[in-house]
Amino acid sequence: MLTFIEARSIILNSVRPVGTERVMLLDAIGRILADEIKAPWDMPLWNNSAMDGYAVRSEDCQTSVTLRVTGYIPAGATDTCIVDPGCTVRIMTGAPIPPGADAVVPFEETEEGEQFIKIHSQVKKGQHIRFAGEDVKAGDTVLAAGTVIAPPGISMLASLGSAFVPVYRKARVAILSTGDELVELGGQVSAGQIINSNTLSLAAAVREIGCEPVIIGIARDNRASHQQLLREGLNADALITSAGVSAGDRDLVREVLAELGVQQLFWKVDIKPGRPTAFGLNAGKPVFSLPGNPVSTMMTFEEFVRPALLKMMGRKRVIKPTVKAALKEDVRKKTGRLHLLRVRLEAGSDGYQASVFGDQSTGILRTMVQADGFAFLPPEKGFFAKGELVDVHVLNRDFEMEEG
Ligand SMILES: Nc1nc2c(c(=O)[nH]1)N[C@H]1C(S)=C(S)[C@@H](COP(=O)(O)OP(=O)(O)OC[C@H]3O[C@@H](n4cnc5c(N)ncnc54)[C@H](O)[C@@H]3O)O[C@H]1N2
Numbered sequence: 001m002l003t004f005i006e007a008r009s010i011i012l013n014s015v016r017p018v019g020t021e022r023v024m025l026l027d028a029i030g031r032i033l034a035d036e037i038k039a040p041w042d043m044p045l046w047n048n049s050a051m052d053g054y055a056v057r058s059e060d061c062q063t064s065v066t067l068r069v070t071g072y073i074p075a076g077a078t079d080t081c082i083v084d085p086g087c088t089v090r091i092m093t094g095a096p097i098p099p100g101a102d103a104v105v106p107f108e109e110t111e112e113g114e115q116f117i118k119i120h121s122q123v124k125k126g127q128h129i130r131f132a133g134e135d136v137k138a139g140d141t142v143l144a145a146g147t148v149i150a151p152p153g154i155s156m157l158a159s160l161g162s163a164f165v166p167v168y169r170k171a172r173v174a175i176l177s178t179g180d181e182l183v184e185l186g187g188q189v190s191a192g193q194i195i196n197s198n199t200l201s202l203a204a205a206v207r208e209i210g211c212e213p214v215i216i217g218i219a220r221d222n223r224a225s226h227q228q229l230l231r232e233g234l235n236a237d238a239l240i241t242s243a244g245v246s247a248g249d250r251d252l253v254r255e256v257l258a259e260l261g262v263q264q265l266f267w268k269v270d271i272k273p274g275r276p277t278a279f280g281l282n283a284g285k286p287v288f289s290l291p292g293n294p295v296s297t298m299m300t301f302e303e304f305v306r307p308a309l310l311k312m313m314g315r316k317r318v319i320k321p322t323v324k325a326a327l328k329e330d331v332r333k334k335t336g337r338l339h340l341l342r343v344r345l346e347a348g349s350d351g352y353q354a355s356v357f358g359d360q361s362t363g364i365l366r367t368m369v370q371a372d373g374f375a376f377l378p379p380e381k382g383f384f385a386k387g388e389l390v391d392v393h394v395l396n397r398d399f400e401m402e403e404g
């Protein structure tokens, strides 16, 4: 059977970015830049003051000096005035440095009179001036292709006049649940039935990473229903199904996918949970068949589907960060399979600690709701002592934030 790493590699080697589009700058937040952005001009465009104060000629100010105030330049001024020897000009932060001046003295370092000011400290040439091009030079690459666009990137693009930005398109991801026992949220739940939560957890997970979920519905446990809805799902950029992939009598997903031309690349991975996971390609588009237990569905999404979808949207870093964490208690497991345990994390001065705090059965949703990460317990070992370091995939970093 395939190992976890082998299965994930097959998936990641099979997917490609879905394509690009241009969006308005504000809509680019959180998206991935598709082309590098070069600066069309210097930033700042001209030498300007970094302080509210006086623009001076530094050579005049090597000892205590009195200077005549001959002008005033606010930010945004278009006409400027020359600073002659023995003179100074009042200047505001962001205003252009006037000809003649080569330094700025902040108000606090002057003694201000009506028409004269006194400066007692020595002034260095260039002090408190922001020079043209000191931040960015025309032609510099300011954002590389593949950058996740965050507010600082938006600021840079706005400053350089980019109203529209080339980004990777959002992948459209079809989601199909399967099973006769399922009822849609809001419907009447009779004996033997359960609410279709997988569609919603998957749609939420898909949306959380910036893809567009396309909810296909529920395929019932017969061939015709599977054929109709799987075919519909195959129109999207990717298809995720849940349930119907293990050894049950009515586990039809793989069979019908094969009939529809999907080439299966693997079925079954040596992990717990998630063993019945299958993966295939339909004309280059990925098809993920995840096990139906809601916990297994979400864990296999996190570990197999999420990295693939991120790659399809142009992301380079797609695998969750791994930290080493010390187990807070002894843990036993069967040997033979890689086990992914839902753990809570604590960050202390000695590093991370992981507690296996709840029932790890795949039927227990509550443990999933409270987990900060998945601890990876390797196949060959059956006992892990308290204090032993294990690899943990961090689900989110909220546990490291402080209460306010
Ligand atoms: N003989 C074997 N039996 C099972 C195996 C096996 O290898 N051999 N694997 C077990 C494992 S592990 C898992 S996981 C499950 C997964 O099987 P399926 O993917 O075929 O899923 P189902 O059996 O249809 O459903 C499992 C479970 O999840 C509930 N479910 C399904 N869909 C949804 C949904 N959309 N929303 C909420 N809950 C859902 C379903 O009612 C079942 O309780 O198979 C084991 N058996």
Ligand code: MOO
Pocket (backbone or CB within 6 Å): 271, 272, 273, 274, 275, 276, 291, 293, 296, 297, 362
């Ligand atoms: O692999 Mo199943 O996914 O153990 O619950």
